[in-house]
Amino acid sequence: MSESATTRATEALRKLIFDGSLPPGSDHLEAELAQRLGLSRTPVREAMGRLEAQGLITIRPRRGARIVGLSPEDMNDIYEVLTALEAAAAARAAGRRPTPDELAPMEEAIAAMNAALDARDLSGWAHADDNFHRALVAASGNQRLIEAVSLYVDQVRRARAVTLRLRPLPTRSNEDHEAVLAAIRRGDVQAANRIHSAHREAARALLIDLLKIHQLNWV
Numbered sequence: 001m002s003e004s005a006t007t008r009a010t011e012a013l014r015k016l017i018f019d020g021s022l023p024p025g026s027d028h029l030e031a032e033l034a035q036r037l038g039l040s041r042t043p044v045r046e047a048m049g050r051l052e053a054q055g056l057i058t059i060r061p062r063r064g065a066r067i068v069g070l071s072p073e074d075m076n077d078i079y080e081v082l083t084a085l086e087a088a089a090a091a092r093a094a095g096r097r098p099t100p101d102e103l104a105p106m107e108e109a110i111a112a113m114n115a116a117l118d119a120r121d122l123s124g125w126a127h128a129d130d131n132f133h134r135a136l137v138a139a140s141g142n143q144r145l146i147e148a149v150s151l152y153v154d155q156v157r158r159a160r161a162v163t164l165r166l167r168p169l170p171t172r173s174n175e176d177h178e179a180v181l182a183a184i185r186r187g188d189v190q191a192a193n194r195i196h197s198a199h200r201e202a203a204r205a206l207l208i209d210l211l212k213i214h215q216l217n218w219v
Helices: 003-018 029-036 041-053 074-098 098-120 122-138 143-166 170-186 189-211
Strands: 056-058 064-067
Touching: 003 029, 003 041, 003 064, 003 143, 029 041, 029 064, 041 056, 041 064, 074 122, 074 170, 074 189, 098 122, 098 170, 122 143, 122 170, 143 189, 170 189
Parallel strands: none
Antiparallel strands: 056 064
């Protein structure tokens, strides 16, 4: 089995989950998914194992994969953990004073977010937002923290994809990112933690409100 085949299978299945082609609560056999992707069953089996570790599916013997559905209460719990982890990452990044090269991905992500917002390109904005958060956690320099965050971000991304076009334009989010980057640059540990924690808390409140208002009981 080639690693590239497993990676392709993983990314293809993630895309089908995030775009709703494999909806929450649906069941899928390994053979069915392999046929759908045009791949052999071995890389699909390995991909399913990876997605289960990421909390996107559960694997049941002889019954295949069930796409995990998340309720507003689940999302609230996930955001609580993610907020604590990412705020800790922001504080740690400020404390270690990253190099300009380490800060560059965050700067590039903010520029892309601003450009996407000007163009009213919400999909482009969401992609740049993902890049910012990934770069922020990487700047902490803590590999275990990076791995812990990765367990939750995909679940948040799926819920955000559902609500992306239901929310107001995320102007405040861009401003928050610029503020936390400024705090990291000047080495202000407390400000980096406080700003990013407030940013994630606001995102949580908005997401949960949208899920409830639009009666989206599972995402």
